[in-house]
Amino acid sequence: MRDLSQLYYFEKLLEEADNDLVREGAAQGLHAVGSVCSLIPEPLLNLPGCFSVRLRAPRTGSIDIGTYYMSSLLCECCRAVLERAVEGGYQFLDCIIAPDACSQMNRCVENIEHLNCIEKEGFFVSYCDAPMKSDDAALRHYVRQMRTHVLAPLQEKFGVDISDESLRRAVEQHNQICSLLQEMSAYRREENPRITGYEFAVLCTASYCCPKALLIDRLASTAEELRTREPDAGPAFRVKVVVAGSEIDDPGLIRLMEEAGARVVADRFCFGSLPERLPIALNDAEDVLTQVCRHYLQMGKCPRYMNAEKVAERQDYVHQLVQEYHADGVIYQQMKFCDYWGYERAYASKNMRERFGVPTLSIDRPYVTGNSGQLRTRFQAFVESLEIKKL
Amino acid sequence: MGKQMGSEKLGLFYTGRKAKKRREWRGVRDTFYDYLQWLRIWGVLIGFAAKPNNVKAFFRYRWMVNYLVVPDFFDRHTEGMRGTQLRITHTALSIVVIDMCKAMTRMFRADPNCGNDGKLRKKMVLFDENMMSEIMNGFPNLIWTSVEVPAVYTCAMMVQDGVVHYTDAAQTYGVPSDVCPMPLAELGVALEDDYPRIGACAVHCNTTCDGSLMGNSIEGQYFGIPTFELAVPIRHTYESVEPYAVEEIQNCIAFIEKHTGETFDWNAFFRSMELFNAETQNMLDWFEISRTKYPQMIGTNLALYRYCVYQATGGRYEVFRKVEQKLNRYVQWGYEQKELVCREIRHRAITWGVQSAYYTAFTVWLQNCWGVAALVDMLSLCSTRMVDTQDREQALKDLAYLYGKMIMRSRSNGGYEVGVEDLWRFCESFDVDVVIMYCHMGCKAMSGYHGLFEEEARKRGIHLIWVNHNLMKPEDGSRKDMRMEVNRYMRTVFREEPLDPSLEDFDDDRNW
Secondary structure (H helix, E strand, C coil), rough: CCCCCCHHHHHHHHCCCHHHHHHHHHHCCEEEEEEECCCCEEEEECCEEEEEEECCCCCCCCCCCHHHHHCCCHHHHHHHHHHHHCCCCCCCCCCEECCCCHHHHHHHHHHHHHHCCCCCCCCCEEEEECCCCCCHHHHHHHHHHHHHHHHHHHHHCCCCCCCCCHHHHHHHHHHHHHHHHHHHHHHHHHHCCCCHHHHHHHHHHHHHHCCCHHHHHHHHHHHHHHHCCCCCCCCCEEEEEEEEEEHHHCCHHHHHHHHEEEEEEEECCCCEEECCCCCCCCEEEEEEHHHHHHHHHHHHCCCCCCCHHHHHHHHHHHHHHHCCCCCEEEEEEECCCCCHHHHHHHHHHHHHHCCCCEEEEEEECCCCCCCCCHHHHHHHHHHHHHHHHHH | CCCCCCCCCCCHHHHCCCCCCCCCCCCCCHHHHHHHHHHHHHHHHHHHHHCCCHHHHHHHHEEEEEHHHHHHHHHHHHCCCCCCHHHHHHHHHHHHHHHHHHHHHHHHHHCCCCCCCHHHHHCCEEEEECCHHHHCCCCCCCCCCCCCHHHHHHHHCCCCCCCCHHHHHHHHHHHCCCCCHHHHHHHHHHHCCCCCCCEEEEEECCCCCHHHHHHHHHHHHHHHHEEEEEEECCCCCCHHHHHCCCCCCCHHHHHHHHHHCCCCCCCHHHHHHHHHHHHHHHHHHHHHHHHCCCCCHHHHHHHHHHHHHHHHHHHCCCHHHHHHHHHHHHHHHHHHHHCCCCCCCCCEEECCCCHHHHHHHHHHHHHHHHHHEEEEEHHHHCCCCCCCCCCCHHHHHHHHHHCCCCCCCCHCCHHHHHHHHHHHHHHHHCCEEEEEEEECCCCCCHHCCCCHHHHHHHHHCCEEEEEEEEECHHHCCCCCCHHHHHHHHEEEEEEEECCCHCCCCCHHHHCC
């Protein structure tokens, strides 16, 4: 296939947390809001006057300082983010707004705050309590928390307009990004997809880490390019897989899978597009904040949701993706030391095999995967096992 | 060998095998008292084992074998003690054992594998291990029960490797080994089909940690009965979470009413909460004495007793009122007589983090070997707010507040203020110079503060002694390893000699 003309540009954006578009946004006087979890609805962090940046630690080397502060027993992603903060990699942030969702990421943010890693004047951190169920009581709680610990501080500190009209504009912008990504994602359903999993992961990850307003044109032109892109005559892959699990903020891991012959056709992980990049439908009958929160509550597939319906829904959803995207198997992956995904991976991968009959690879992995030989071997073996089933 | 504390070389009792060389001689009076108590515990156990349902349970459930060593559990926790301390320990721990025996007897009577009493089974509401039972105070005709407590939690206290089989089972299933061993073992018991299947319905909670929540989710499928997931706000210190916390408690009550046909009885609830408040007040009084030079109700006595009344019994049983009156008399007497908990108190300490279940007698060793009195532990420092016993609306708010501050989650959830800052406040309040920092390998919530603890302690001139363990997996950090970390600190930083040199290095790897 012909290379996507903008791919290199997007790849460069992912090499730094403080990338070109983030700097451009800051230069325009926008406030950079650090985010660490999908449980804070993105449109709330992208109200006019600010933009969200999901924290990553690209090109991580040593995480010794992060390990000193958080011990070697915590998730490497959290340690790497803290390390990057200590190194001064997030000095561009005006605030961090974090849910007390996963305790490890919460500790990471608390360390950033108490070690005064970010010296920008007026920098603050706001924590909120995110619901763990998806019923009406949880929705009311969610709305209250978002109003008190997200919107109120943004208005108070930065003078951000938090009116319904302003929220609608943020949702509209969010939906533009989502629609573009969904359009590109749909190509992955093709028998011979015209976009690779790696390419899509680069585009999707960038959508979490850059000011959305500055990204839309580039994404639109890539979507335009894809409309007429011709895939190679013969498939350049051996099997198709769905990837599910904890966060993957480095598309390099997807590339590693694809180099082993597994085309990633669906991404059900943090920083992925399913279901996080589904547009938010708004009506005129209800206040916008409630509608946004309901969308996130109903769509959320984080293993943190503890009610039995959600537990079953998560697995059904992955199975549904396998069918919709014509995948041959599922790769359940988790960041080592992640409690949520440690259990979910074991339970879901077992059910995926036994209940749905879908071949499943279950792995844990470090934050920095690079060209991990061990992982490559696991992926290759899985691809071969799927190929054998096709004979 | 005599009635004075420290007259026995306690380390010489350890032979490297399961049992010790001999029992301790504590002088005529104390030895006689200890012996009578020892007989009493045997009496309780024999009474327990004489019931046919319980005998069946011994053959049906692998974990039951751990309870054969209850007398040794008492010996471990009374090591080196004399006078008032000895009496406090026997009084506090024996009521816990008696309460457990009663609960297990009821459990096995209802269990389809043993007594198969269907009527009783329908009166039981199953709570997960980490969840406090106070909601059940409003259902006097129902029985609160937790199958995980006897199957996992107390098992690991009786026998150090008592639940390793179950952690292995969960790991074989595919759960990684780096998670907390407690929910891991609980899941393992479910996977091995080793829980009594009882209860009209179940209530699971999002306490105490991410792993515990996830373990409960999977276990919920195992029991196959209607289950309510009680989502207690994580940021429990925020005022903004109160409406939701109250609503969840109300939803939980409605769920229990729906599945049992019972109605919440406010009068019964208020009666029980009056006792619960009295228990809280007693604890506060014990804390006051612990702030003096002559602390009495400390260490494991405080911890294990408090876990029982705060989480499990929660004001429902009048017998605890009598026990507390007795404990109060002992504590007051010991204080007035200026009795020390060990031969010499060199350091006043707080234990922070999660204590090891396989070495609950660690604080007893601290006293005997190095003269470190562990005045209070993190898990006991939960809510001290009295629950309103007149106004229903306020009582619900108090109950919601209480559930936010269940044991462990009151510190592991809620953020830096309750996890770190409160420690320094307690250090000042109890006038301590040492903090025993339990580093529980599977507990991510507390490990995430590691560096901040170090830096803040240095600023305040408080000695932090890190003690690594893995809660229920002694193979990851043995009892001896735990002691070695204290020994090293005492020798190299404090440059002290042990009170009892025989306790500095001994082999108890194979002990129960």
